[in-house]
Amino acid sequence: MKIQRERVSDEIPTASMADIAFLLIIYFMVTTTFAATRGLDFSLPKDDQDNTTIVDKEESVLIEIQPGGVLVVDGKAMQLETILEYLKPKLERNPNKPVIIRPDQEAEYGYMVDVFDELRQAQEKIGVEVKNVSIPTQREIDMFWY
Amino acid sequence: MKLKARGTQNTMIPTASMADIAFLLIIFFMVTINFEVDKTTVGLPTTQLRFEIPKKAAYISIIQSGQIRVSSGEEISVPVPGPENVLSFAVDVVANNPGKPFVLKADKNVPYRYVDSVIDALKQARAEVIYLLSEQDKLEEGADG
Numbered sequence: 090m091k092i093q094r095e096r097v098s099d100e101i102p103t104a105s106m107a108d109i110a111f112l113l114i115i116y117f118m119v120t121t122t123f124a125a126t127r128g129l130d131f132s133l134p135k136d137d138q139d140n141t142t143i144v145d146k147e148e149s150v151l152i153e154i155q156p157g158g159v160l161v162v163d164g165k166a167m168q169l170e171t172i173l174e175y176l177k178p179k180l181e182r183n184p185n186k187p188v189i190i191r192p193d194q195e196a197e198y199g200y201m202v203d204v205f206d207e208l209r210q211a212q213e214k215i216g217v218e219v220k221n222v223s224i225p226t227q228r229e230i231d232m233f234w235y
Numbered sequence: 236m237k238l239k240a241r242g243t244q245n246t247m248i249p250t251a252s253m254a255d256i257a258f259l260l261i262i263f264f265m266v267t268i269n270f271e272v273d274k275t276t277v278g279l280p281t282t283q284l285r286f287e288i289p290k291k292a293a294y295i296s297i298i299q300s301g302q303i304r305v306s307s308g309e310e311i312s313v314p315v316p317g318p319e320n321v322l323s324f325a326v327d328v329v330a331n332n333p334g335k336p337f338v339l340k341a342d343k344n345v346p347y348r349y350v351d352s353v354i355d356a357l358k359q360a361r362a363e364v365i366y367l368l369s370e371q372d373k374l375e376e377g378a379d380g
Binding site for chain 1: 250251253254257258260261264265268280282283284285286287288297336338339341342343344345346347348349350351352354355357358362363364365366367368369371372
């Protein structure tokens with residue numbers, strides 16, 4: 090009787106490699122989230138008593154933000170789109186004119202960002218940069234506002 | 236004359252390169268994947284100007300109800316009971332890594348008093364820069380220019 094020997098393959102089985110790899114791809118595709126990783130930068134003043142500039146309220150432009158997004162600039166109600174036009178002659182006379190953003194404690198945060206974004210675009214929109222923007226906190230207002 | 240036997244046609248689809256393609260895709264995903272330290276869902280404000288936030292920045296998120304979560308950028312964010320805890324967190328971060336940027340991820344509808352308390356804490360902790368996380372503002376349809 091002739092006994093047939095079983096032939097042993099000398100190849101490494103790689104057929105399932107693609108399956109494993111595609112499973113890994115599916116895992117990465119499902120778990121990947123496209124995070125928002127951009128935003129507006131806002132440099133904080135150095136907490137240095139000697140170099141802190143006290144801005145006189147009368148010398149600056151005060152932008153108040155009320156709940157609902159109502160903007161009051163130097164006591165006058167104004168639209169977001171017209172703020173830069175209002176600021177232009179003042180900034181041309183004094184490029185370091187301080188601009189203070191003062192949101193109401195109950196105003197929505199989004200409106201503060203809208204105003205800050207608008208001021209940051211001054212260079213492109215009116216050709217003059219707003220160099221001096223400050224957003225005092227309630228504690229600072231209580232301490233220094235006069 | 237002895238005729239040569241016809242060669243049999245191979246009916247298999249060559250899949251040897253499939254694994255190579257798949258592993259290339261895996262490498263792409265591994266390189267581009269961005270692990271979020273803060274998975275809080277908030278309605279971000281929209282801005283026209285947006286700048287790239289440095290990696291490993293510390294995160295402070297505020298949801299609409301005022302709940303605050305913090306992360307030093309190394310681990311998943313954790314909730315904190317109140318704004319006073321943000322100050323101690325920020326002081327720790329600045330002490331360990333002076334100049335580290337902070338990212339403020341706040342809901343656009345959150346009352347400003349919550350944001351005010353966080354900014355005040357960061358000022359007191361001597362943080363240098365805050366990034367106000369935002370989404371890209373779409374240009375208005377029909378707008379000039």
